[in-house]
Amino acid sequence: MTTVVMPQLGESVMEGTVVRWIARPGQHVERDEPLVEIATDKANTEVPSPASGVLVETLAKEGSVVPVGAALARLDDSSAQPSAPTAQTSTPAAQARPSAPPPAEVVRASPVGRNVAQEHGVDINQVPGSGAGGRVTKADVINYLEKGATGATQSELQPPVSTFPGQKAPTAPPPPSQPPVAPAFSQPPPLSFPPGPTGYAGFGPVAISLRAYKPPRYTPKEGDQSIPFDQRRRLIAEHMVYSKVTSPHVPCTAEVDMTNLSKLRGEWKNAKETGGRAPSFLVAICRATVQALAEFPRINAVVQDETLILRKDINLGIAVETEKGLLVPVIRKANEKSVLGLARALEDLAARARTGKVTADELSGGSFTVSNPGLKGNLFGAAIINQPQVGILRMGEIVKRAVVREIDSEDAIVIRQMMYLTLSYDHRVIDGVTGNGFLHRVRELIEAAQFTL
Numbered sequence: 001m002t003t004v005v006m007p008q009l010g011e012s013v014m015e016g017t018v019v020r021w022i023a024r025p026g027q028h029v030e031r032d033e034p035l036v037e038i039a040t041d042k043a044n045t046e047v048p049s050p051a052s053g054v055l056v057e058t059l060a061k062e063g064s065v066v067p068v069g070a071a072l073a074r075l076d077d078s079s080a081q082p083s084a085p086t087a088q089t090s091t092p093a094a095q096a097r098p099s100a101p102p103p104a105e106v107v108r109a110s111p112v113g114r115n116v117a118q119e120h121g122v123d124i125n126q127v128p129g130s131g132a133g134g135r136v137t138k139a140d141v142i143n144y145l146e147k148g149a150t151g152a153t154q155s156e157l158q159p160p161v162s163t164f165p166g167q168k169a170p171t172a173p174p175p176p177s178q179p180p181v182a183p184a185f186s187q188p189p190p191l192s193f194p195p196g197p198t199g200y201a202g203f204g205p206v207a208i209s210l211r212a213y214k215p216p217r218y219t220p221k222e223g224d225q226s227i228p229f230d231q232r233r234r235l236i237a238e239h240m241v242y243s244k245v246t247s248p249h250v251p252c253t254a255e256v257d258m259t260n261l262s263k264l265r266g267e268w269k270n271a272k273e274t275g276g277r278a279p280s281f282l283v284a285i286c287r288a289t290v291q292a293l294a295e296f297p298r299i300n301a302v303v304q305d306e307t308l309i310l311r312k313d314i315n316l317g318i319a320v321e322t323e324k325g326l327l328v329p330v331i332r333k334a335n336e337k338s339v340l341g342l343a344r345a346l347e348d349l350a351a352r353a354r355t356g357k358v359t360a361d362e363l364s365g366g367s368f369t370v371s372n373p374g375l376k377g378n379l380f381g382a383a384i385i386n387q388p389q390v391g392i393l394r395m396g397e398i399v400k401r402a403v404v405r406e407i408d409s410e411d412a413i414v415i416r417q418m419m420y421l422t423l424s425y426d427h428r429v430i431d432g433v434t435g436n437g438f439l440h441r442v443r444e445l446i447e448a449a450q451f452t453l
Helices: 092-099 102-106 111-119 138-146 231-246 259-270 281-295 339-354 432-448
Strands: 002-005 015-021 034-039 044-048 053-058 065-067 071-076 249-257 301-304 307-310 316-322 325-327 368-371 391-395 399-407 410-426
Touching: 034 071, 111 138, 249 432, 259 281, 259 410, 259 432, 281 316, 281 339, 281 368, 281 391, 281 432, 316 339, 391 432, 410 432
Parallel strands: 316 368, 368 391
Antiparallel strands: 002 071, 015 034, 015 065, 034 044, 053 071, 249 410, 301 307, 316 325, 391 410, 399 410
């Protein structure tokens, strides 16, 4: 008998959520055949079977959070092939069928339809299928949601109760005299988080003990849509709240003249190495950031307990927006890559992040992050630090503006391509002189535009 345990799905991953069981009790699986899909704060991963045999029992339910090393299932590997049924005994699959979840046994659905239903907590058994043979499609699930179908109710969308360090959990409010309008979707099972070094064991959104101000509660009304957080959104929320509570964020902004870099990109486009495709502004900014981090090693660091660890390697995280939320793939040893090397690595990681093919290890281990929210309508803003890093650089929109420049010892108004860069740094360990010095150096490198391919 083999016990299947939760594997380590990344250097910083300590637990995962069981999304779905691919194999069912009583089913024979081959070695390395997908057994279960696990979601972490980094990515969704299919865990393969460690041996050939019959899946005897699943020990972790779908939706449950399992720490690394904990048991997931038991596998009977005493025989490499499934035993043939006899007149006296039924097959293992038949014996296990009563306990297998009905959606996998009864309901036919497209993979996209199942994912949409799962993300919104919808029982796919209740969704009428319009596809061939009653197959449930994505459109069926969306139509079902729009009609206000309900699963398990959540009282007034009450957020999970958790606290900041040193605070007491608030008392739960008394039940309303009238039952609240049921939300459109069922609430995913609650998650539990082990306390970290600081004692924080909360779950975002974090509840705060307040003495005077009480935020108003809203009771959903007919026609409203109540969308509980899916697993990734919960983890993003937890991370963002934890970061703001942990790190005193200080933003500082620099106005950067991108005109010379724009001209350099024109030269890159004509270079034979690029094949007519010039590396993007983002790539050039990453190159400037990497060089500045080498000169300001205190920014290329992580905080662990009450220790600042200066990283030797510059592992640059690049924030990428996907359909399921923000991901930050990491370019490892970015300080050893040329402009073209950074461009190839960034293009590959971003494409695989958007298609769900990036691995958990490629989403962990970053030492600094660059965020590019987009080129339209984004003048400037301050991003939230990606813990346990100590800084994040956020790009703004590149626009032509009238600026004053000295030409032939005379002030003149000229049109230049300008952009705001904002650095958010952790004031626990980064002082203003260091933070501002780093940002000024990034600006100098970009405006000089002396990068080689």
